[in-house]
Amino acid sequence: MTPISRRGFLAGSAAAAAATSLEAFGFSEAEAAVAAAVKPFHLTNTTETRNTCTYCSVACGIIVYAKGDRRKGEKADIVHIEGDADHPTNRGTLCPKGAALRDIVKSETRLTQPMVRRPGSDRFEPISWDSALDKIARALKDDRDANFIEKNEAGITVNRWLTTGFLAASATTNETAYATYKVVRSTGILAFDNQARV
Amino acid sequence: MNGYLVSEVVDPANPSRMTLQQGKQLSGFGEYRDDGGVVGGCWVYSGSFTEAGNMMARRDNSDPDGAGMYLNWTFAWPANRRIIYNRASCDLDGKPWDASRKLLEWDGAKWTGYDVPDISPTAKPRDVGPFILNAEGVGRLFARQLLRDGPFPSHYEPFESPVANLVAPKVRGNPVARVFEDDWKQLADIGSADFPYAATTYRLTEHFHYWTKNNHVNSVLQPESFVEISVELAEEKGIAKGDWVRVWSKRGGLFAKAVVTKRIKPMLCDGRIVHVVGVPIHWGFVGAARKGFPANVLTPFVGDANMETPEFKAFMVNIEASTGPVA
Numbered sequence: 001m002t003p004i005s006r007r008g009f010l011a012g013s014a015a016a017a018a019a020t021s022l023e024a025f026g027f028s029e030a031e032a033a034v035a036a037a038v039k040p041f042h043l044t045n046t047t048e049t050r051n052t053c054t055y056c057s058v059a060c061g062i063i064v065y066a067k068g069d070r071r072k073g074e075k076a077d078i079v080h081i082e083g084d085a086d087h088p089t090n091r092g093t094l095c096p097k098g099a100a101l102r103d104i105v106k107s108e109t110r111l112t113q114p115m116v117r118r119p120g121s122d123r124f125e126p127i128s129w130d131s132a133l134d135k136i137a138r139a140l141k142d143d144r145d146a147n148f149i150e151k152n153e154a155g156i157t158v159n160r161w162l163t164t165g166f167l168a169a170s171a172t173t174n175e176t177a178y179a180t181y182k183v184v185r186s187t188g189i190l191a192f193d194n195q196a197r198v
Numbered sequence: 199m200n201g202y203l204v205s206e207v208v209d210p211a212n213p214s215r216m217t218l219q220q221g222k223q224l225s226g227f228g229e230y231r232d233d234g235g236v237v238g239g240c241w242v243y244s245g246s247f248t249e250a251g252n253m254m255a256r257r258d259n260s261d262p263d264g265a266g267m268y269l270n271w272t273f274a275w276p277a278n279r280r281i282i283y284n285r286a287s288c289d290l291d292g293k294p295w296d297a298s299r300k301l302l303e304w305d306g307a308k309w310t311g312y313d314v315p316d317i318s319p320t321a322k323p324r325d326v327g328p329f330i331l332n333a334e335g336v337g338r339l340f341a342r343q344l345l346r347d348g349p350f351p352s353h354y355e356p357f358e359s360p361v362a363n364l365v366a367p368k369v370r371g372n373p374v375a376r377v378f379e380d381d382w383k384q385l386a387d388i389g390s391a392d393f394p395y396a397a398t399t400y401r402l403t404e405h406f407h408y409w410t411k412n413n414h415v416n417s418v419l420q421p422e423s424f425v426e427i428s429v430e431l432a433e434e435k436g437i438a439k440g441d442w443v444r445v446w447s448k449r450g451g452l453f454a455k456a457v458v459t460k461r462i463k464p465m466l467c468d469g470r471i472v473h474v475v476g477v478p479i480h481w482g483f484v485g486a487a488r489k490g491f492p493a494n495v496l497t498p499f500v501g502d503a504n505m506e507t508p509e510f511k512a513f514m515v516n517i518e519a520s521t522g523p524v525a
């Protein structure tokens with residue numbers, strides 16, 4: 001027997017139950033009418049990806065449903081997010097924040113490109129990744145060259161850079177957090193904090 | 199992140215036997231070495247991606263005897279252990295304190311049970327204590343150096359308070375908390391008549407910090423900033439539910455709609471009625487929700503003595519009926 005997931009089993013048994021009871025009552029016309037009126041289930045042909053809710057430390061399991069097969073060159077788009085019924089933490093449930101996760105993905109105020117607020121300006125404007133990274137690298141290097149402290153008064157090597165701080169993100173993977181830490185600390189930056197505290 | 203071996207390891211007892219092979223993923227942090235033979239990013243993640251594959255992708259949610267450990271569901275650091283210091287669930291002789299909630303048990307030769315023991319599996323119960331990172335193996339009441347205050351938590355009034363500390367009236371806030379000089383100047387006096395109401399900040403179920411104001415659904419559920427006051431305070435101040443109010447502390451002020459509830463009750467402090475103003479935190483100037491003032495324009499810049507967690511839950515404000523912000 002092939003193993004069947006709880007969700008697959010429920011979906012299959014509900015469809016089977018509906019079909020048999022309609023036939024038993026001789027509702028073949030009704031069946032056609034129902035079939036015509038029912039919207040196709042919007043999660044058919046979607047790719048399920050397991051993940052963790054991005055918000056609080058309860059860390060509920062979620063399933064992200066995407067339409068569009070990238071292996072066929074189609075554009076994939078997230079159409080739905082719901083609780084993972086197999087996950088021991090939440091057993092499929094989500095609070096009002098997790099239940100609305102799709103809308104944080106689709107948020108109109110989501111940043112989709114780097115933005116810059118130029119000196120004297122009161123607004124942010126788009127900038128290309130290349131120019132943004134060049135600007136940042138230039139500013140960091142100039143400041144580090146000018147203010148890096150190699151040795152303290154006692155002549156002990158300290159290699160610290162106190163004039164620049166770095167604010168990292170909290171909603172990232174362990175790998176991103178690790179790489180961020182290594183990059184920032186290797187420059188000698190001490191003022192290194194996390195947006196989770198903001 | 200998991201770590202791998204750059205050189206092989208031979209069995210010290212039998213040099214012809216190789217115990218660990220070069221290039222292999224570590225199976226756990228116990229295989230870390232300080233001789234340059236291991237490359238690894240961070241020891242706690244060791245065991246998360248072993249030669250058997252990605253342990254974090256495991257999805258077996260079986261839970262033997264309902265112990266709640268789920269050892270085959272993804273990976274928990276360190277060593278896939280679900281509860282750190284879990285030896286503390288047993289008494290000195292290794293018997294569970296509560297047999298109905300057993301995590302581990304000493305079977306006379308080794309630790310067995312539902313979780314990965316946080317102690318050497320063969321360490322005798324009377325030899326090794328649960329708090330393995332303390333040399334004495336037990337918890338500490340007197341913490342030299344590591345904590346600024348102790349040994350026991352004692353009660354101090356918040357830095358801004360309607361009443362002085364009854365136990366030590368001259369002490370304001372926690373005496374060993376760090377407060378910058380200019381921030382001291384921004385604190386209202388104890389019992390100040392200008393700021394007579396206790397205020398607290400809190401979150402709503404429908405929002406996460408300042409993130410979900412960018413979320414359409416959450417902004418429909420809780421669209422607008424408000425402050426919550428008691429029926430009594432509303433009456434005293436002539437504020438009806440839904441009215442605009444102005445709330446201000448010594449540091450800043452905000453406008454918000456008033457929600458009048460029986461949930462917030464006046465407190466009796468040292469024989470005096472002290473009203474409470476509740477300030478949910480979630481609003482700002484961008485997003486899908488209506489524009490609103492962030493709550494931290496009101497809060498003080500002091501933290502607790504040990505971790506410097508901000509004292510955003512207790513401060514003093516004033517409140518009045520208002521016509522709302524000037525657009």
Ligand code: SF4
Pocket residue numbers: 053054055056057058059060090093094095096097098099406
């Ligand atoms: S769904 Fe709610 S409770 Fe669960 S992790 Fe997300 S924010 Fe936390």
